[in-house]
Amino acid sequence: MKAMQLTTRYHLKTLLMADRFTTKILLARLLFILLMTGCFPIHSFAQPGSLDNTFGTNGKVITTLGSFSDKGNSIAIQGDDKIILVGSTYNSFTTSDFALIRYNSDGNLDTSFGVDGKVITPVESRSEANSVVIQSDGKILLGGSSKYYLNLVRYNSDGTLDTTFGTGGKVITDVNGYYSEKCKSVAIQSDGKILLGGYGQHNNNDNPYFIIVRYNTSGSLDATFGIDGIVIGDVGKGNSIGIQSDGKILLGGSSNLSFAIERYNTNGTLDNTFGLDGKVTTALGINGEGNSMVIQSDGKIVLGGSSSSDNMDFALVRYNSNGTLDIAFGINGKVITPHGSSSKGNAVVIQSNGKIVLGGNASNNANNYNFALVRYNSDGTLDNTFGIDGKIITPIGVSYSIGQSLDIDSNGKIMLGGYVYNGSNADISLVRYNGDASVGIGEVSFKQRDSKIYPNPFNSSTIIDFSTSLHSAELNIYNTHGQLVKQVENISGKEIQLSRSNLPSGIYFLQLTENNKIIVVDKLIISDE
Numbered sequence: 001m002k003a004m005q006l007t008t009r010y011h012l013k014t015l016l017m018a019d020r021f022t023t024k025i026l027l028a029r030l031l032f033i034l035l036m037t038g039c040f041p042i043h044s045f046a047q048p049g050s051l052d053n054t055f056g057t058n059g060k061v062i063t064t065l066g067s068f069s070d071k072g073n074s075i076a077i078q079g080d081d082k083i084i085l086v087g088s089t090y091n092s093f094t095t096s097d098f099a100l101i102r103y104n105s106d107g108n109l110d111t112s113f114g115v116d117g118k119v120i121t122p123v124e125s126r127s128e129a130n131s132v133v134i135q136s137d138g139k140i141l142l143g144g145s146s147k148y149y150l151n152l153v154r155y156n157s158d159g160t161l162d163t164t165f166g167t168g169g170k171v172i173t174d175v176n177g178y179y180s181e182k183c184k185s186v187a188i189q190s191d192g193k194i195l196l197g198g199y200g201q202h203n204n205n206d207n208p209y210f211i212i213v214r215y216n217t218s219g220s221l222d223a224t225f226g227i228d229g230i231v232i233g234d235v236g237k238g239n240s241i242g243i244q245s246d247g248k249i250l251l252g253g254s255s256n257l258s259f260a261i262e263r264y265n266t267n268g269t270l271d272n273t274f275g276l277d278g279k280v281t282t283a284l285g286i287n288g289e290g291n292s293m294v295i296q297s298d299g300k301i302v303l304g305g306s307s308s309s310d311n312m313d314f315a316l317v318r319y320n321s322n323g324t325l326d327i328a329f330g331i332n333g334k335v336i337t338p339h340g341s342s343s344k345g346n347a348v349v350i351q352s353n354g355k356i357v358l359g360g361n362a363s364n365n366a367n368n369y370n371f372a373l374v375r376y377n378s379d380g381t382l383d384n385t386f387g388i389d390g391k392i393i394t395p396i397g398v399s400y401s402i403g404q405s406l407d408i409d410s411n412g413k414i415m416l417g418g419y420v421y422n423g424s425n426a427d428i429s430l431v432r433y434n435g436d437a438s439v440g441i442g443e444v445s446f447k448q449r450d451s452k453i454y455p456n457p458f459n460s461s462t463i464i465d466f467s468t469s470l471h472s473a474e475l476n477i478y479n480t481h482g483q484l485v486k487q488v489e490n491i492s493g494k495e496i497q498l499s500r501s502n503l504p505s506g507i508y509f510l511q512l513t514e515n516n517k518i519i520v521v522d523k524l525i526i527s528d529e
Contacts (some may be wrong), residue, residue, distance in 0.1 A: 047456055047523060048436050049373065049387035051394070052413055053430040056107030060396055062420060063109070063428045065089040065099055072099075072428035074132045075214050075405040075417040076140075081105040083407075085417050086142050087428060088128035097122045097511055098153055099144055100128045101428065105409070114159035121161070121169055123151045131186040143186035143196050149174050150183045150213065164350060167221035173213055173221070175200050175230055175466050181211065184253075185241040192217040197241030197251045209264055210238040210251055213240045226268035232269075233262045234279055240293040242301075244321075248274075252293035257285045259290040259317050260301050275323030282325065284311040284334060290317070291360075292348040292406075300326055304348030304358045312372050313338045314345040314358050330380030337374050337382070339391055340364045344375075347406040347416075353436065354378035354483060355386075359406040359416045369400035370429055371416055384454045396429055397421040403431075412436060451512075457525035464496040464510075473514040477524065479506070500526055 003256035025257030051059030064070065068090035077082045083103040088096045094325075098121040102113040109117030124146035131143040138157035145151050152175040154165040161169030175181050178200030182471040185197040194215040210233030214225035221229030243249055248271055249264040263274035270278030282288065284307035291305040299321035305313035314337040318329040325333030337343075338364035347359045352483045355375055362372035371394040382390030395401070397420030404418040412435030420429040450467040464475075470491050475498070477486035485503060488496070505528045512520040 011050060025463065031144075047387075047525065048385055048434060049392050049414075050434050051373065051397065052369075052432040054106065055413075056430070059432055060394075061107040062396070062422075062423075063101060063118075063430075065101075065120065065428065066091060068092060069419075069426040070099060070428045071128070071380040071404075071419045071426060072101075072417045072430070073128070073130045073404050075407045075415055075430075076132045076134050077409050077415065078134060078138075079410075081409045081411075083409075083415065083430065084134065084140060085405075085428060085430060086129040086132040087404075087419070088144075094126065094132070096126050096128055098127055098144060098151070099428070100129070100132075100140070100142065100155065100159065102159065103430070107430065107432070112158070113466065119155065119159045121153055121170075122502055123153060124172065124391050127151050129153070129186050130182075133186050133188055135188060135192075140318045141186055141188070141194065143183040145182045145198070146172075148179060148181070150181050150198065152186070152194070152196060152215065152219065153221070164218070165504060171215065171219040173230075175211060175213075175232075175455070177203050178209070178211070178232075179203060182239075184239045187243050188242045189243060189247070193222055194219075195241055195243065195249060196350050197238045199237045199239075199253070207235050208237050210234060210236050210253065210255075210269070212238070212241070212249065212251055212264065214268070224267065231264060231268040236260050236261075238262075239291050239305075242293050242295050244295060248336075250293065250295070250301065252290050252301075254289050254305070255281055257287045259288045259305065259315075261290075261293070261301065261303060261319065261323065263323070264450065277310065280319065280323040282334070284315050284317070284336060284407075285313075288315065289344075291344075291346050294350050296350060296404055302348055302350065303402075304345050304356075305358075306344045307336050311338070312342045312344055314343050314360065314372075316348070316356065316358060316376065316380065318380070328379065335376065335380045337391075339372055339374060340370075340393060343372055344400075346404050346418075349406045349408055349414075351412065351435065355383055356380075357406060357408075357414060359403045359414075361402050361418070362402075364393075369402060370395045371401050371403040371418065371429075373403075373414070373416065373433065385452045385456075388455065388457070392433070394431055397427075398423045401429060408435065434443055451520050453522060453524065456523075457527040459500070459527060461497060461499045462524070464498060464512075466494045469494050470512075470514060472520075476511045476513070477503075478509045478511065498524075 066089045071087040073087040089099040090096045100119040102110040127146045129142040129144040140155040152171040154162040181200035183198040196213040212231045213220040238251040239253035252261045263271040287308045289305045290303045301319045314334040318326040343362035345360040361369045373392040375383040401420040415434040452465045473491040475488040508524040
């Protein structure tokens with residue numbers, strides 16, 4: 001490290017003494033010294049949506065728990081960027097247990113957690129964890145269900161069961177009058193009380209109904225909520241629960257083949273100021289399936305999932321805080337995005353810049369599903385700076401991989417978790433994608449101007465767009481050996497159309513200078529595909 005620092009100081013000193021031509025060459029060499037030594041954050045050059053090669057193996061992690069199938073259903077990222085992934089592990093074709101895994105931020109198993117990073121917890125004969133949330137004290141709460149009942153389990157931060165919760169760390173809840181109850185989502189109120197959202201089949205008519213259960217911090221049912229801690233909503237499947245800043249509770253999902261949300265007051269009664277008597281439904285195509293909900297900082301509500309007419313497509317709906325459709329979003333509040341030949345949106349997150357990421361899986365034929373992402377601008381348009389025209393498909397397994405849950409770490413990197421087929425059964429899987437290039441204090445001299453490159457990768461030409469106009473700027477393109485391969489001078493305006501010329505496919509770095517100052521450094525990818 002000391003020798004590296006001396007080398008870097010030498011080049012900086014030489015830069016000050018060099019003429020203009022030599023400065024260009026030395027800047028390029030310095031850039032690649034910094035890239036190779038790690039002094040310059042490599043993520044600054046990563047195309048948003050590209051696989052993060054610092055994570056696992058080329059951005060991917062696959063974990064096997066048992067000899068039968070394992071499923072990853074929900075992710076939560078701790079404050080230290082360790083990753084919690086939960087789901088189930090099957091002991092046979094008909095029995096399964098809760099599964100809990102913790103990874104270090106690089107994708108390696110955290111051996112300080114459970115047994116070599118893994119925890120398996122029998123709850124009932126066929127239990128599956130579908131949702132995870134981390135308490136402010138670091139304890140980990142898993143919500144799920146067995147064949148018949150709702151399941152809730154709490155762990156200490158080291159993966160051991162929290163025996164102060166329920167019975168030996170576990171709570172099993174039967175909703176009277178319903179069968180096959182499913183917990184799909186868990187949330188924690190500001191007072192520490194726990195909300196479980198899901199649905200159950202009615203004993204008499206077999207229809208599914210929205211269900212919310214509230215527990216005290218000890219795991220006992222909260223008798224001040226609904227009837228003995230339980231609220232039954234309208235017909236539908238509640239898949240995602242959320243708590244507004246005023247404490248009101250949202251349960252989003254599907255009803256009558258449409259997206260649906262119900263809002264409740266803090267005591268469990270329906271909030272009649274929301275939608276129609278506390279409920280909203282939104283039709284999308286022949287069948288709309290709302291799977292994941294997030295509340296924006298401005299109070300608007302985004303429900304993500306799928307819509308089908310001829311094929312299944314990614315779908316989003318955004319509502320105002322009163323339940324009306326936000327007509328400024330997409331087309332009258334709705335966005336439907338074909339992705340591959342068929343796709344299903346299972347999880348939605350909102351980045352700190354307001355962009356919306358919808359994750360799930362997409363297929364290019366009937367038997368081949370892959371992890372998939374789509375990113376949208378805050379108005380619902382596709383973000384063409386992300387992946388290819390806003391979309392990404394990532395093959396992992398032999399014939400299918402199912403993306404179930406999303407989260408974003410402190411560096412803005414996007415994590416998609418789920419499970420993959422290995423040829424004989426399923427394994428738990430994680431993929432991490434690069435987010436937007438950040439500009440830290442140490443990077444200011446390399447990027448002083450906001451820019452977008454689209455498309456990237458490109459075949460014949462691409463466009464570089466700037467937030468403000470350039471005046472007599474100069475663009476230099478370098479290959480990975482630091483050699484200058486293309487130069488464009490006297491650039492003015494807010495946009496550059498860059499042609500490939502005779503450059504071979506591969507990775508390149510662009511350097512834009514104005515008034516002899518570097519204002520942008522970024523990565524270009526030329527592809528023949």
